[in-house]
Amino acid sequence: MAGQSDRFWEELSRTHRAAGAPTLEVMLAWGRAGDPPVVSSPSTVNDWLLGKTIPGPASRAFFLLMVAELERRAAERARGGGGFWTVRDQAWWERILTAARAERAPRSVAGPVQLPTAGAVFVGREEPLRRLMGWLAPAGQDTRAPGPQREREATARASSSASVLEVTGMGGVGKTALVVEAARRAAKQGWFEGGVLFADLRGHSAGQDVVAEEAVDAFLRTLRPREEPPSVPAEKVRRWRTLLDELAGQDKPLLIVLDNVRQAGQLAELFPCLPHRALVTSRHTHTDAIRHRIVLSPFPPAEAEQFVRLRLAEPGHGQVAECGRAVEAAHGDDVRRVAELCGWLPLALRIVVAVLRTEPDRSLRERVDELARTLLDGMEDDDTDAEGRPLTVRACFSFCYGHLTPARARAFRLLAAAPGPDLSTASASVLLGVSTDAARLALRGLAGMHLLERSQRGSDRLAETEIEHWSMHDLLRLYADELGRAHADEDKREDAVLRLLHRYRKIAQAAASRPLITPADNPIETLKLHRWVVVWLEMERVNVVAAATSALASPWLVDLALELAEFFGTRRYYAEWARLASSAVDACRSGQGDRGTKAAALRGLAKALTGLGRFDEALTALNDAVEAAAPLDYRLGALLAQERGVVLERANRLEEARNCYETAAAVFDRAGEPLFLADTLRHIGDIWVRCNRFDKAVSAYQNALMYYRVNADKRGEAMALGSLGVAQSGAGHHRDAIEFLETATQYASHTDLSIYIDSLYQLGMAFHRAGQPQAALKELRKAEQLAREFTYPVDTxxxxxxxxxxxxxxxxxxxxxxxxxxxxxxxxxxxxxxxxxxxxxxxxxxxxxxxxxxxxxxxxxxxxxxxxxxxxxxxxxx
Known part of the structure; x- marks a missing residue:
């Protein structure tokens, strides 16, 4: 289908020339003389001939009459000149017209479109937006900008062998608004059937950047919501590349928007190949990693003035009519002064105009004079402050801040102290120490002045106050943080942040207190609170990790890392778990906590690293934990030896793993810890099974069973009996295997549903190996039903x-x-x-x-x- 539009325009132009290039007035007269008469406009027909538009359904009748007359005249001119012209009938013209329409018609986007919520109407930036759209347009979809613009866009497309384009510029210049607008228009055109994805890499915000594997994880979960991404970063990236190849093979190009990138080289594995595209925004130019770029400057003066006029008169507030009349009545110099005073910078213009709109009863000139006095008083000789921010922007922030009510000013200052990229309404009410209604009132007031951005994310199973989130531009956040530190005593800033951290920790503790589920339990009632916690943590995990690693949370850092371990491990967020555990270890090494706390932190880090497949680093962490724990508790040292065995077993270093287990077993035996010893003996038995040494495995499992029985540990007995059955079945002793496994199911049915399901499964497989398929199917069907109900319990x-x-x-x-x-x-x-x-x-x-x-x-x-x-x-x- 590619090129059908060009073919249509070429044929129409050739026929028009062959007919003697009749004027627009002549061709329009043909329509008026028709039976019945049909009409069109000169501009419409001119756009057809210039290759700007394709005739629509409403113009079909006139177009067919026009081309029929052009064909007739072209044939007459050819005969008169001794030449030849092949007349194409209406059916032929309808075919190429239909093909051209189909090519230019927007295609539906099959994949997800994840872009920030559209704000006000996009204003200005015509030239960079035209360049972006020309670069994004697929082959055969010329945006048809006239003259030199069209040539530049064609060059951009021809040279887009690199599939990444970077938009650079200073903070607040409107990079995000530009690329989001381009992405939204491209999605509307249906250019990216695979979907449009957005990720804020937070490269210029306080705290840690989003790393490549985190962005890949989010993209994989969006594109394949029913598939769990791999836990190992390299595997995640491999899955991402495979998915891109699959979409390309299905002719479903994908557009990804990476906002606020600080170091593009670290994200190279995210960048797709053609036909996919990536748009990147950054304050830095990455010449090595990215070939194509658009450098964005503040608005041209005319666009800045247009921005001010439209924003002052746009609907959405009670004072709209007054603002509109004020703009009309004001001299153009007033609008020009606003633009100049804001340095033509979009962020500053947006905030200042929002303040100007709050006092419609005053004349625009009076308000602009006040703005000029405030800004000039706030500026110094240098053009940037100590942080490299333009003083114009800082002065604009100061002007806006001066118009806040005391409650909103306090909220503005405290919100900058909250760890993480955003904050829910419920969390904000805790931070501010007010009711959720009062918090929402303050937050919406700040959003109305463009000091906050509102978004909604998360599950509809949560309350509205948990889903509604608020974020702040990083330049505004730095400014608010400076004010917050200056007013820390007045705002009781530390107490406010501690309230928020207590909230996060309370929910993390709920995540760590998941109850054991038995077959007699109602899984829904048992898991009701835990399910809410999991959904909430899934949504807020970035904020929770940021809170846990903040300075005020340091006394709880190790506890938080341990409390969140099950959530991170279950959800396979090993990278975030490793980051949190690593911070806990660093805190212990700097003098916080005792040696036991340090050993616990190192154990958590080792588990996270094991999940990432970084086995050598996990072993190093466990060695450090042994060193920290040795003078304290030899039993803890034995547990660490056992955990070393687990890491080595995962790494398929089975002999080394068995040696570690045997070392731990000897210590537990001497220390009189029978249950720890039994657990270790089961691990040893598992190693022997993997080595096909079933006789030794049976011996280890029998010893473990003895210790469990002596200590009346029914759950342990069920596990040992099940392991014995597996070993006996592997050795070919099917009758013994079935006997052990039947006993294991009886014990497990009263203790642990997960072990019960596993025992039924192993019993079914034992019957299968014994040549009893019907008995095998019976047990496996039981296991299937329970496993399905356990994995997907039905709520109320x-x-x-x-x-x-x-x-x-x-x-x-x-x-x-x-x-x-x-x-x-x-x-x-x-x-x-x-x-x-x-x-x-x-x-x-x-x-x-x-x-x-x-x-x-x-x-x-x-x-x-x-x-x-x-x-x-x-x-x-x-």
Missing amino acids: LGEAVKQPGLENQLVEVLLGLGRVLMECRRPQAARWVLTEAVDILRELGDTQRLAVVEEVLTRLPRPLHRKQSKRRKRPPSP
């Missing part, structure tokens, strides 16, 4: 609620069930089960098992009809 509204981290158990059961169904020669049933397992494996990012199962599916016959899956509707990601 009848909707399945995903419990993160429990899907691995369900997929194991499904794979086992599929294997037995295949052995029973029930390929269709096996296909349905294994297809569901494939879906879950994709979510888990388990590419190794996924490849094996997909290969098995290729050998199974295709289903003859569509079967309704038993799987419940899956809830959206929080």
Whole structure:
């Protein structure tokens, strides 16, 4: 389809020339003389001939009459000159007209469009916006800017072998507004069927930048909401590249917008290849990493004046009519003075105009005179302050701040002290120490003066006050922070931040207190609070990590790292967990906490690093933990040796892992810690099973079972009995295996639902190995039903609620069930089960098992009809 518009314009122009290039008046007269008469306008027909527009449905009749007459005249001129002209009929012209319309018609965007909420009508920036649209336009979609503009855009497209364009400029110059407007227009045109994604990298804000793997994680969750991204950063990036290739192969280009980038080189792995595109905004020029760029300066004077006029008169406030009349009545010099006093900078103009709109009863000239006095008093000889910010901007902020009520001024100062990139209304009310209604009133007042930006994010399962979020431009935040430090005693700033940190910690503690679920429990009632906490933490985790690593939270840093460990581990946010745990370790090394606290922090760091696949670093952290703990508690040292074994086992260094387990077991034996010893013996048994040394595994499991029984640990007995059954089954002792596993299911049915499901699964597989397929199917079906209910319990509204981290158990059961169904020669049933397992494996990012199962599916016959899956509707990601 590419080039159909150009072909249409070329054929029309050629026919017009061959007909003797009749004038617009002559061609319009043809229409008036028709039967029935049809009309058009001179500008419309002129745009057709100049290649600016394609005739629409309303112009079809006139267009067909016009080209029929042009064809007739062209043939007559050719015969008179001894030449030849092939007359094309109306059907031919309708075909190329339809093709051209189809090419230029906006295509629907199949993928997600995630862009910040549109604010006021976009004003100005015609030249850079035209360049951006020309660069974004796909082949054959010329934006048709006239003259030199069109040539520059064609050059931009021809040279866009690099798929990344950078918009640079000083803070507050409007980089984000420009690229978001371009992205929104491109999405409306349907140029990016794969979707349009946005990420704020926070490169110029206080705190830590968003790293590449965090942005990749967010993009993967957006594009594939039912798939869990891999935990290892390198695997995440590999999945991202694979997804980009898949979209390209489906002819679904993707546009990503990366806002506030500080170091583009660190984000190179995010950048896509053609046909995808990326728009980057930054205050720095990255000549090495990015070839194409637009340097944005403050508004040209004419655009700045237009901005002021439109903003003063735009609707949305009670004083609209007065503002509109004031603008009309004012001399143009007043508008020009506002623009000049703000240095033509969009951020300053937006804020100052918002203040000017608050006093409609005063004349515009009077308000502009006040603005001039305030700004001139605030400026010094230099053009920038100590932070490199333009003094014009600082003076504009001061002018606006002077118009705030005391309550709003206090809120403005305190909001800058909140850790993290944004704040919910509920959290803001805690920070400000007022009711949520009073907090929302203050926040909306600040947003009305463009000192805050409002957004909504998170699950609709949360209250409106939790979903509604507020953020501040980083230049404004720096200014508010300076004011906040100057008024710290008056605002009781430290107490306010501590209230907010207490709120975050209270919810983190709730996340750490998840109860054990037994088969007798109601999973919904048992998990109700925990589910709310998980959804809230999913939404607020960036703010929570920022709060946990802030200076005032340092006394709780290690506790917070431990309390959040289950959430980060279950949700596979290992990078953020490692960052938080690393901060806790640094705090301990600087003198906070005792040696035991330091050892606990290092253990948490080791677990996070293990999840990232950084096994050597995890082992180093555990070695440091051993050094910190050795003088304190030899049992803690033994636990650390056991954890070293876990890391080594994950790294497939099985002999070293077994040595660590045996060292820990010896210490626990001498110390009289039978339950710790039993746990370690089970680990040793697991190593022997992986080495196919089932006799030694049975011995280790039997010893573990003895210690559990002596200490009346029914849960431990269930696990040991299940492990014994697996080892006996692997050794070919099927009768013993079934006996052990049947006993394990009895014990687990009263203690732990997860162990109960695993025991049923292992019992089913033992029956399968023993040649009893029907018994195997019976136990596996039980396990499947329980695993499904446990992984997706139904809430009080009848909707399945995903419990993160429990899907691995369900997929194991499904794979086992599929294997037995295949052995029973029930390929269709096996296909349905294994297809569901494939879906879950994709979510888990388990590419190794996924490849094996997909290969098995290729050998199974295709289903003859569509079967309704038993799987419940899956809830959206929080």
